[in-house]
Amino acid sequence: MSTRRDAVRQALTESSGFRSAQDLYADLRADGSKIGLTTVYRALQALSDSGQVDVLRTDEGEAVYRACDTESHHHHLVCRVCSTAVEIEGPAVEKWAVEMGAKHGFTGVTHTLEVFGTCARCS
Amino acid sequence: MSTRRDAVRQALTESSGFRSAQDLYADLRADGSKIGLTTVYRALQALSDSGQVDVLRTDEGEAVYRACDTESHHHHLVCRVCSTAVEIEGPAVEKWAVEMGAKHGFTGVTHTLEVFGTCARCS
DNA sequence: TCACGTTTTGACAATCATTTTCGTTTTCGT
DNA sequence: ACGAAAACGAAAATGATTGTCAAAACGTGA
Numbered sequence: 329m330s331t332r333r334d335a336v337r338q339a340l341t342e343s344s345g346f347r348s349a350q351d352l353y354a355d356l357r358a359d360g361s362k363i364g365l366t367t368v369y370r371a372l373q374a375l376s377d378s379g380q381v382d383v384l385r386t387d388e389g390e391a392v393y394r395a396c397d398t399e400s401h402h403h404h405l406v407c408r409v410c411s412t413a414v415e416i417e418g419p420a421v422e423k424w425a426v427e428m429g430a431k432h433g434f435t436g437v438t439h440t441l442e443v444f445g446t447c448a449r450c451s
Numbered sequence: 452m453s454t455r456r457d458a459v460r461q462a463l464t465e466s467s468g469f470r471s472a473q474d475l476y477a478d479l480r481a482d483g484s485k486i487g488l489t490t491v492y493r494a495l496q497a498l499s500d501s502g503q504v505d506v507l508r509t510d511e512g513e514a515v516y517r518a519c520d521t522e523s524h525h526h527h528l529v530c531r532v533c534s535t536a537v538e539i540e541g542p543a544v545e546k547w548a549v550e551m552g553a554k555h556g557f558t559g560v561t562h563t564l565e566v567f568g569t570c571a572r573c574s
Numbered sequence: 575t576c577a578c579g580t581t582t583t584g585a586c587a588a589t590c591a592t593t594t595t596c597g598t599t600t601t602c603g604t
Numbered sequence: 605a606c607g608a609a610a611a612c613g614a615a616a617a618t619g620a621t622t623g624t625c626a627a628a629a630c631g632t633g634a
Contacts, residue, residue, distance in 0.1 A: 364613035434568030445557030487584035
């Protein structure tokens with residue numbers, strides 16, 4: 329739809345890692361865009377609502393976003409230094425989570441799982 | 452050491468779920484304590500630094516704490532409604548995470564994993 | 575018990591990411 | 605081109621968390 333949202337999506341796509349809203353805003357402005365911070369937040373909200381970008385929280389509680397190749401369920405292997413991420417899958421974990429939930433009487437089970445480390449380039 | 456820190460630890464222990472600093476502060480004050488919010492944050496910081504309590508972030512980015520039975524590595528099955536949590540282990544997942552890291556050249560691999568659902572009582 | 579240096583505490587101010595508010599500008603359909 | 609609806613952006617508001625700093629509690633040696 330909007331040119332602004334596309335700009336945000338593209339800024340995100342140009343990075344292979346997770347980026348914060350403030351980050352993206354700074355990048356866009358640095359590239360000459362007159363976009364406002366509010367719009368960046370709105371775009372990211374819309375993109376994550378529609379499942380086009382993944383969101384996760386840093387240890388400090390800041391939200392970071394990533395435009396992933398697939399919209400299907402997956403996890404990430406994230407570099408602690410440069411935040412670059414690789415999409416990974418773990419079928420066994422999915423099953424394990426559901427089983428654990430059932431075992432303790434929990435319904436509607438979901439889970440969050442992220443793997444962190446230092447990538448080859450940053451080592 | 453301090454009575455204050457013990458008060459926070461106990462307030463946390465009395466709950467089987469994850470609680471936020473603001474939450475604990477409200478509880479303590481409601482119980483008649485004159486403790487300050489700053490002190491609650493300091494106590495939680497110290498307790499988590501020493502590994503006596505586990506911390507995780509809600510979707511909204513708020514930090515929530517829990518006094519777990521074990522200090523060894525484990526994960527949680529958390530009720531989405533009442534936040535009660537059960538400590539769970541997944542040996543297979545631990546190995547999987549490390550393997551995934553190695554496969555992509557990542558070193559110093561760690562991971563975060565939490566399972567969410569609605570507990571039997573809240574269903 | 576008293577004086578004094580150290581640690582802990584709590585009221586209040588400062589931060590900082592994120593959200594709201596609210597005019598203004600653009601976009602679209604007709 | 606025209607008006608309604610959607611998108612924008614600047615600035616103010618929010619809310620959790622942290623920093624500051626003076627007062628209070630503690631411990632200890634005299």
